[in-house]
Amino acid sequence: MKAVTDDKQPAPADTPIEQQLYAIRQKIQPRSVHGVFASWRIALVLLTQVLYYGLPWLQWDSRQAVLFDLAARKFYIFGLVFWPQDFVYLTGLLILSALALFLFTAVAGRLWCGYACPQTVYTEIFMWVENWLEGDHLARRKLDQSPWNANKLRRRGLKHLVWMLIALWTGFTFVGYFTPIQTLAAEVASASLGPWETFWILFYGFATWGNAGFMREQVCKYMCPYARFQSVMFDSDTLTVTYDSSIGEPRGPRSKKTDYKAAGLGTCVDCEVCVQ
Ligand code: SF4
Structure with a gap:
């Protein structure tokens, strides 16, 4: 996404935003998965x-x-x-x-x-x-x-x-x-x-x-x-492999003994293994 403004000057709220539809590929070295x-x-x-x-x-x-x-x-x-x-x-x-x-x-x-x-x-x-x-x-x-x-x-x-x-x-x-x-x-x-x-x-x-x-x-x-x-x-019943922010957020590390719900956390421990 590219705003049509100078980087140092925040764009006024009503400035049209130009969206770039193409992103240059970032090389990915994915981790092998088993299961x-x-x-x-x-x-x-x-x-x-x-x-x-x-x-x-x-x-x-x-x-x-x-x-x-x-x-x-x-x-x-x-x-x-x-x-x-x-x-x-x-x-x-x-x-x-x-x-x-x-x-x-x-x-x-x-x-x-x-x-x-x-x-x-x-x-x-x-x-x-x-x-x-x-x-x-x-x-x-x-x-x-x-x-x-x-x-x-x-x-x-x-x-x-x-x-x-x-x-x-x-x-x-x-x-x-x-x-x-x-x-x-x-x-x-x-x-x-x-x-x-x-x-x-x-x-x-x-x-x-x-x-x-x-x-x-x-x-x-x-x-x-x-x-x-x-x-x-797709509808809400379709099976998909995706991150579910409604149960994952707010993400954050915690010890195994911590009750994450009581600590106000979601299920995501923010380890980033899922995106390696
Ligand atoms: S069918 Fe699916 S996996 Fe195959 S090229 Fe299209 S989006 Fe990619």
């Missing part, structure tokens, strides 16, 4: 990725089980073949998916965001790599602040190498849903990829690398259309 919901997320990340990376390699009646052959205008999904005139099924499927998304959001909040959205899933995978190669949140903060030296170069270089390999594999798999993946793999091996295949593998890989490695929550805040209208599906 039931974090375990669910790990399970869902693994499940969605086994499906995503594995499906194009499945064969069905001597052809790829799931293949969207745009050139031949035929979509193969296991035993089914869809032609352009079958588009109505896709429309129906999209309507059902949208309604299911609205229902689950209204009942249980940001389920999609937390467990299945590609932005969450790839950010989570990239953070596993970060945690593995650079250490926990404290070690990563220390590395951020340290000057460039052999250790920092090696850790950062390795991290980006692994991120790029994952991103390229993701781009390759994406194209493998539109071009038979076995042919695509042979083309990659013989360095004879077509220009469009090369473009899409690199473009999708680059988007994965940039979104999961650098932009992270900026995608949710500024780019995602779902985030724009999520709040209209």
Whole structure:
């Protein structure tokens, strides 16, 4: 928020305030969390990725089980073949998916965001790599602040190498849903990829690398259309993970023996662990 006034001169009460809608990203090194919901997320990340990376390699009646052959205008999904005139099924499927998304959001909040959205899933995978190669949140903060030296170069270089390999594999798999993946793999091996295949593998890989490695929550805040209208599906009964100021405030440290209600405090001990 930026007042259109000199910093030293407080703005008169009726001065219009200019609001900035964009905030430059502050780098966050989040603490790892454990528990039931974090375990669910790990399970869902693994499940969605086994499906995503594995499906194009499945064969069905001597052809790829799931293949969207745009050139031949035929979509193969296991035993089914869809032609352009079958588009109505896709429309129906999209309507059902949208309604299911609205229902689950209204009942249980940001389920999609937390467990299945590609932005969450790839950010989570990239953070596993970060945690593995650079250490926990404290070690990563220390590395951020340290000057460039052999250790920092090696850790950062390795991290980006692994991120790029994952991103390229993701781009390759994406194209493998539109071009038979076995042919695509042979083309990659013989360095004879077509220009469009090369473009899409690199473009999708680059988007994965940039979104999961650098932009992270900026995608949710500024780019995602779902985030724009999520709040209209919320009501006071929707489950959300958020700070409840009505029970947390007034915050403050206290000894375990203190009766916080008698001391005029809320439940928040102001430890800041929830925002690390
Ligand atoms: S806000 Fe959008 S991009 Fe972010 S996790 Fe939710 S659906 Fe994904």
